[in-house]
Amino acid sequence: MKTLVLNAGYEPVRVVSWQKAMILLLTEKAELVKAYDRLVRSARTSYSLPQIIKLKRYIKSFALAAGAVTYSRHNVFKRDKFHCQYCNKKLSDKTATIDHIVPKSKGGQDNWDNTVCCCVFCNSRKGNRTPEESQMLLIRTPRRPLLRVALAELLAEFNGDEWEFEEDLKYTGP
């Protein structure tokens, strides 16, 4: 079970284990915003398992770092909301493919700016060509998603399909 930590101004800052969240609550560094429908028991008492907590003091060092979302095939699909970035067709984990905007054979890299979610049809139509050569226009310019976006989504569907985060997102303070 994971807990979402909000800064004192309610901005999502990171995801921690519920154990870490309990420590923040019991040391009164944070307050409970929302609980899971489950209890944790200690020898003397029981507590609601925290789903979302809010820090009491504003922590500046929790700067929302762009780039904390791991680059992966799945996260590219999520960023593009499982829509083909050429024809806007709705895809799934099974039908989505990765298109390299500048093909790998022409020096294109595996990164946020050069890969998009793409349907099989558009991918094979584009083939080994750049968008200029294929005259196929992207619906939007791909960018590295901001953690802010990822966490907002995580907040909305907290128990659902989670983003994959970098290891360095582990809670370190306060």
Ligand SMILES: [Zn+2]
């Ligand atoms: Zn398509």
